[in-house]
């Protein structure tokens with residue numbers, strides 16, 4: 001997709017001010033913007049189940065050859081309410097929730113295990129769309145984890161053994177030598193699932209679809225779970 005097709009408007013990028021050498025001072029970014037015109041959402045188009053629209057949008061993100069169409073930002077909070085965010089890859093979704101895999105000793109895993117609620121964001125900027133999901137995460141059972149782990153490329157399986165994710169390390173060489181050591185250790189046969197590796201399923205209690213619109217009049221529809229199904233509200237942009 002060319003910039004003009006995408007209606008990209010970039011004013012004054014790189015126009016340096018008269019003085020100032022601090023980072024951020026010499027870079028003019030306030031004019032970077034574009035008009036969102038690719039689509040719209042109407043109430044009559046909203047299905048009763050948000051997963052139906054989510055699946056359609058995800059398919060469109062894949063078909064549009066976006067980089068990492070399954071990439072999503074996972075937000076959690078620590079015990080003080082300090083928020084943390086990071087990208088992970090969505091690996092499965094259905095009426096039970098949205099699944100990702102990770103190290104079970106990582107910062108995100110510790111925060112989830114301590115009771116943090118979870119928010120997910122799919123930022124499909126080239127399609128002028130985002131989907132925001134909220135819910136509670138629960139750890140996947142070992143069978144589900146094992147079946148996904150077995151499907152990963154061998155070097156990724158070894159990588160899972162190498163990284164004590166989110167811990168402080170002294171240098172990259174620590175990782176490289178551990179990788180070589182593990183590669184040798186698991187030279188033959190099946191690579192076992194590390195006990196510290198697994199996944200979470202985020203059971204969605206709300207799903208919001210955002211489609212950019214002209215003049216910043218974007219379309220937003222929020223699904224919230226109720227006893228009888230899903231409530232659907234249009235939100236102001």
Ligand SMILES: Cc1cc2nc3c(=O)[nH]c(=O)nc-3n(C[C@H](O)[C@H](O)[C@H](O)COP(=O)(O)O)c2cc1C
Pocket residue numbers: 068071084085086087088089090100101102103106107108109165166
């Ligand atoms: C595109 C992308 C995909 C990623 N996918 C995963 C993933 O599926 N699982 C994972 O644990 N980390 C993934 N990461 C790394 C995480 O963003 C993060 O650095 C890591 O999980 C540690 O996060 P934490 O210290 O907050 O727990 C990915 C990063 C990027 C940029």
